[in-house]
């Protein structure tokens with residue numbers, strides 16, 4: 001057993017545990033109907049939770065009012081099913097409102113009541129967030145970037161929520177084009193792979209993971225975003241022989257395959273890791289070359305005109 005702790009990252013206590021909570025089809029309660037409740041409500045609905053919102057209709061924010069009026073949210077998908085959103089037009093009624101809830105969020109302007117709700121939740125071991133009162137939060141919200149299946153949460157652990165917003169915007173500006181579509185493609189490929197290789201034994205799992213890693217690493221994000229059914233099928237055809245096909249293996253016909261076999265398979269224009277072809281050195285170099293060529297031709301034409 002090694003005793004050299006310096007080989008491992010140092011423990012830095014004081015962080016939050018950042019996890020992606022699967023609240024889909026589970027019940028959550030929102031108490032309050034103002035602007036803060038509206039943010040909580042959309043976060044829960046985006047995560048497919050079954051939300052009950054309790055607040056008097058006399059004081060709803062426009063966003064909460066529009067969600068409540070949205071029949072696609074308030075109608076159950078089938079008879080007897082719980083709708084995505086159930087609205088109850090009244091103030092918080094007490095313990096009975098907590099029945100069956102797996103999460104409770106309060107966003108009301110009554111600090112004493114918030115504390116009591118928090119206490120009730122903790123007695124029942126229901127995770128609770130009281131907006132604005134960190135000691136009464138079992139978890140905090142964060143500033144979120146969303147691109148389809150991709151979510152990035154910026155948290156400052158309660159130190160600077162406004163700065164979380166700024167960092168989030170800075171991150172948004174650096175995201176690769178179509179990163180959400182690229183991840184969606186990988187998701188489809190992974191689930192299709194499970195259909196042809198669904199073994200749960202250790203050897204199959206290892207082989208599947210190794211193949212997925214090699215395929216992912218062969219495709220730029222821009223290429224992945226373009227992967228359609230035909231390309232995906234051709235990539236999957238490589239599974240049997242444990243071959244990881246790249247974009248040009250499935251798109252450039254015989255010539256592309258020959259180039260790929262020679263190790264020239266990747267289009268340099270698409271090789272930038274962020275998939276932004278215009279920023280790629282190949283494109284810059286080749287556009288520079290073309291520009292130079294054009295300038296050369298123009299200059300030669302001018303000189304020749306002089307001579308004539």
Ligand SMILES: C[C@@]1(CC(=O)O)c2cc3[nH]c(cc4nc(cc5[nH]c(cc(n2)[C@H]1CCC(=O)O)[C@@](C)(CC(=O)O)[C@@H]5CCC(=O)O)C(CC(=O)O)=C4CCC(=O)O)c(CCC(=O)O)c3CC(=O)O
Nearest residue numbers: 131132140141142143155156157158159160161162164165
């Ligand atoms: C602990 C936490 C608990 C929780 O609510 O989950 C909490 C607590 C408090 N917020 C306060 C104030 C403000 N909150 C915001 C904004 C956001 N607050 C959010 C989360 C969190 N806020 C959790 C920590 C998250 C973290 O640190 O990473 C965000 C990220 C997510 C969201 O709420 O959806 C969202 C930005 C989302 C976005 O823009 O993308 C702004 C800015 C603005 O309004 O523009 C201000 C005014 C500026 C200021 O005061 O700093 C106060 C003081 C109230 C007072 O002074 O009385 C407290 C209480 C205290 O700090 O004691």
Ligand SMILES: NC(=O)C1=CN([C@@H]2O[C@H](COP(=O)(O)OP(=O)(O)OC[C@H]3O[C@@H](n4cnc5c(N)ncnc54)[C@H](O)[C@@H]3O)[C@@H](O)[C@H]2O)C=CC1
Nearest residue numbers: 032033034035036037054055059091092107108109131132
């Ligand atoms: N964490 C954060 O990011 C922020 C938190 N806040 C805090 O969150 C809380 C809510 O903020 P806003 O939405 O702006 O408030 P708001 O005053 O607009 O809305 C309060 C809502 O709660 C409802 N309400 C009041 N008593 C209720 C009860 N007993 N039962 C059910 N519903 C009740 C009201 O009818 C109203 O719909 C405030 O305490 C505020 O200080 C405010 C801004 C940012």
